[in-house]
Amino acid sequence: MEETAGIGIDELDLAARNHAMPHEALRYDVTPVGLHYLLTHYDIPDVDPSSYRLTIGGHVTRPRSLTLAELRDRPSVTAQVTLECAGNGRALLEPRAISQPWLRGAVGTAAWTGTPLAPLLAEAEPGAGAIDVAFAGLDHGIESDVEQDYERGLSLAEASRPDLLLAYEMNGQPLPPQHGFPLRLIVPGWYGMAHVKWLTRIRVLDTAFDGYQNVTGYRLRAHEEETGTPIERIAVRSMMVPPGFSTFLPRTRVLDAGPVLLSGRAWSGAAPIALVEVSTDGGATWAEATLGPEPPPHAWRSWSFDWDALPGRHTVCSRATDAGDATQPDAPVWNVGGYLNNAVERIDIEVRAGRGIARV
Amino acid sequence: MEETAGIGIDELDLAARNHAMPHEALRYDVTPVGLHYLLTHYDIPDVDPSSYRLTIGGHVTRPRSLTLAELRDRPSVTAQVTLECAGNGRALLEPRAISQPWLRGAVGTAAWTGTPLAPLLAEAEPGAGAIDVAFAGLDHGIESDVEQDYERGLSLAEASRPDLLLAYEMNGQPLPPQHGFPLRLIVPGWYGMAHVKWLTRIRVLDTAFDGYQNVTGYRLRAHEEETGTPIERIAVRSMMVPPGFSTFLPRTRVLDAGPVLLSGRAWSGAAPIALVEVSTDGGATWAEATLGPEPPPHAWRSWSFDWDALPGRHTVCSRATDAGDATQPDAPVWNVGGYLNNAVERIDIEVRAGRGIARV
Numbered sequence: 001m002e003e004t005a006g007i008g009i010d011e012l013d014l015a016a017r018n019h020a021m022p023h024e025a026l027r028y029d030v031t032p033v034g035l036h037y038l039l040t041h042y043d044i045p046d047v048d049p050s051s052y053r054l055t056i057g058g059h060v061t062r063p064r065s066l067t068l069a070e071l072r073d074r075p076s077v078t079a080q081v082t083l084e085c086a087g088n089g090r091a092l093l094e095p096r097a098i099s100q101p102w103l104r105g106a107v108g109t110a111a112w113t114g115t116p117l118a119p120l121l122a123e124a125e126p127g128a129g130a131i132d133v134a135f136a137g138l139d140h141g142i143e144s145d146v147e148q149d150y151e152r153g154l155s156l157a158e159a160s161r162p163d164l165l166l167a168y169e170m171n172g173q174p175l176p177p178q179h180g181f182p183l184r185l186i187v188p189g190w191y192g193m194a195h196v197k198w199l200t201r202i203r204v205l206d207t208a209f210d211g212y213q214n215v216t217g218y219r220l221r222a223h224e225e226e227t228g229t230p231i232e233r234i235a236v237r238s239m240m241v242p243p244g245f246s247t248f249l250p251r252t253r254v255l256d257a258g259p260v261l262l263s264g265r266a267w268s269g270a271a272p273i274a275l276v277e278v279s280t281d282g283g284a285t286w287a288e289a290t291l292g293p294e295p296p297p298h299a300w301r302s303w304s305f306d307w308d309a310l311p312g313r314h315t316v317c318s319r320a321t322d323a324g325d326a327t328q329p330d331a332p333v334w335n336v337g338g339y340l341n342n343a344v345e346r347i348d349i350e351v352r353a354g355r356g357i358a359r360v
Numbered sequence: 361m362e363e364t365a366g367i368g369i370d371e372l373d374l375a376a377r378n379h380a381m382p383h384e385a386l387r388y389d390v391t392p393v394g395l396h397y398l399l400t401h402y403d404i405p406d407v408d409p410s411s412y413r414l415t416i417g418g419h420v421t422r423p424r425s426l427t428l429a430e431l432r433d434r435p436s437v438t439a440q441v442t443l444e445c446a447g448n449g450r451a452l453l454e455p456r457a458i459s460q461p462w463l464r465g466a467v468g469t470a471a472w473t474g475t476p477l478a479p480l481l482a483e484a485e486p487g488a489g490a491i492d493v494a495f496a497g498l499d500h501g502i503e504s505d506v507e508q509d510y511e512r513g514l515s516l517a518e519a520s521r522p523d524l525l526l527a528y529e530m531n532g533q534p535l536p537p538q539h540g541f542p543l544r545l546i547v548p549g550w551y552g553m554a555h556v557k558w559l560t561r562i563r564v565l566d567t568a569f570d571g572y573q574n575v576t577g578y579r580l581r582a583h584e585e586e587t588g589t590p591i592e593r594i595a596v597r598s599m600m601v602p603p604g605f606s607t608f609l610p611r612t613r614v615l616d617a618g619p620v621l622l623s624g625r626a627w628s629g630a631a632p633i634a635l636v637e638v639s640t641d642g643g644a645t646w647a648e649a650t651l652g653p654e655p656p657p658h659a660w661r662s663w664s665f666d667w668d669a670l671p672g673r674h675t676v677c678s679r680a681t682d683a684g685d686a687t688q689p690d691a692p693v694w695n696v697g698g699y700l701n702n703a704v705e706r707i708d709i710e711v712r713a714g715r716g717i718a719r720v
Contacts, residue, residue, distance in 0.1 A: 014609060
């Protein structure tokens with residue numbers, strides 16, 4: 001695995017409480033609860049569903065306050081959506097931003113059930129001149145000396161997309177506490193920071209939202225002095241189910257020689273996946289993988305590739321391209337916050353002879 | 361938080377895929393799936409329940425092979441059991457063993473449903489001279505150059521305890537893949553390494569079990585040359601729900617001055633919890649906490665303590681003692697593998713004036 005400077009104990013503390021998806025969980029269309037990635041800025045709040053309310057206010061004609069039962073009584077939709085943290089891959093950048101030290105596991109796909117946001121927003125009747133919509137959670141903390149309820153904004157146009165959900169179920173069960181019980185916003189195609197958990201307050205604004213998570217956090221900046229741009233949609237990426245089996249530490253892969261079906265997932269928040277390529281020589285040459293069935297609009301797509309593994313050391317990798325012609329770079333593009341690292345992953349494998357059919 | 365040398369990327373890789381329980385989840389009697397700690401030695405296996413079998417063999421008169429349906433048809437019991445990793449606290453030792461770098465979150469309590477092991481074992485009729493029972497999982501990997509299915513042994517006497525379970529449900533749902541689907545052994549009171557996941561093979565032995573996880577791993581050793589002793593029961597420990605709210609990084613606690621109910625959990629694999637004490641001055645003075653209701657035999661016990669938090673910096677801690685008179689040490693006892701670190705935890709808090717009732 002790539003080298004990086006030693007992780008400090010404060011970063012380790014975050015790495016322990018925020019959970020990565022183990023790579024072998026790429027085998028599931030829908031990631032089981034407990035394997036889906038998890039990132040919590042402050043503490044997981046303890047929410048009493050009986051006193052819980054979602055308010056919709058600000059620059060609207062008809063402010064609302066809804067109970068969980070009222071939200072559940074509205075039309076319901078289930079959508080399979082891939083979520084990824086914008087900081088996925090951060091710890092692989094050099095130098096790295098001191099924050100949640102993700103390697104590559106900050107991803108997962110769940111079946112989210114909830115009610116569409118757009119009709120609720122329309123019923124509130126945003127006033128003329130409405131620009132942004134801010135979504136606040138019940139999680140409260142301090143970040144860079146700014147005390148805040150976690151809050152992230154979208155443009156009114158984005159917030160009015162028909163596929164945004166107010167989700168109260170994950171994989172057919174009530175939302176687990178750590179994924180936002182009792183309600184979270186789902187913004188298909190966007191990085192996780194937009195999918196506000198423990199959602200309790202929606203504010204329509206006639207000015208641009210200037211909250212911390214839009215103007216300070218989650219911005220793409222080439223250097224410290226730059227204002228940068230807010231992070232939005234998920235960059236194209238693919239990952240592979242690690243072939244063979246693993247050692248405990250370090251986690252290196254061992255595989256018996258012979259035919260093996262390499263497989264994995266690919267996703268992009270910008271456009272459907274158009275192509276996945278696989279290399280078994282560390283990226284020197286590439287061949288086209290077979291794409292699995294067309295997935296739901298914002299869920300990852302499976303892919304597979306037949307490989308005849310000969311004894312020796314090999315480096316396998318996959319590379320996805322979306323219908324907008326965006327493709328994964330060979331090396332990450334460094335930025336201040338360590339975001340959007342969708343560079344191709346290289347997996348080293350020791351292929352052993354002497355088991356199964358002799359190959360050489 | 362205590363200092364430790366930088367964590368390397370291989371340890372970070374383990375810290376990401378193995379999940380700690382965030383401290384605020386101490387609020388739950390039963391830890392929700394996805395918040396319970398998780399430690400996987402190799403890969404999470406992909407098990408087909410229709411072809412799955414549990415075999416009981418070795419030094420027995422009547423070997424058995426059971427389907428999942430046959431196991432589910434047997435008498436069923438649900439037990440609330442606290443599990444903890446023997447390496448919990450490892451990364452706080454100096455120098456630390458290079459392994460899964462746990463801070464303190466490697467714990468959780470679940471409601472496990474399954475069928476008692478003892479009657480099944482008796483039906484197999486262990487032969488005269490049977491000594492140990494080895495439990496093997498479907499997880500396969502390499503550890504210190506030893507290729508193995510994860511396998512851990514118990515004495516026949518321990519394996520015949522009436523409260524050991526072959527569990528197929530966790531918190532009322534089928535076992536999630538990461539917690540051992542379709543079957544795991546539950547050994548109430550013992551550290552996690554005994555609760556073999558993806559359990560598929562039980563072998564009764566007329567010799568002492570000499571597998572890796574008993575003779576090399578999970579042993580308490582004061583220095584490298586020592587053979588040491590196998591790790592068994594959970595040492596007494598308590599933890600506190602972190603008061604107030606948190607900053608993002610580092611995670612420091614902020615609390616508004618005023619009365620606050622400190623609370624947490626205490627557990628021991630050796631005996632019931634007899635006493636929990638709390639200190640709000642970093643361990644200089646201690647006062648007795650109020651114990652919650654008597655829990656099921658091997659589940660953690662809640663405790664609480666009224667504190668009148670005055671503005672300023674404070675260090676709060678809790679200390680548990682069990683009915684066998686074992687108590688948490690002030691500082692950890694170093695050992696080669698970094699096991700059994702049940703030292704008292706110190707939580708630093710900044711108490712702010714000026715909110716709520718004025719205090720000074």
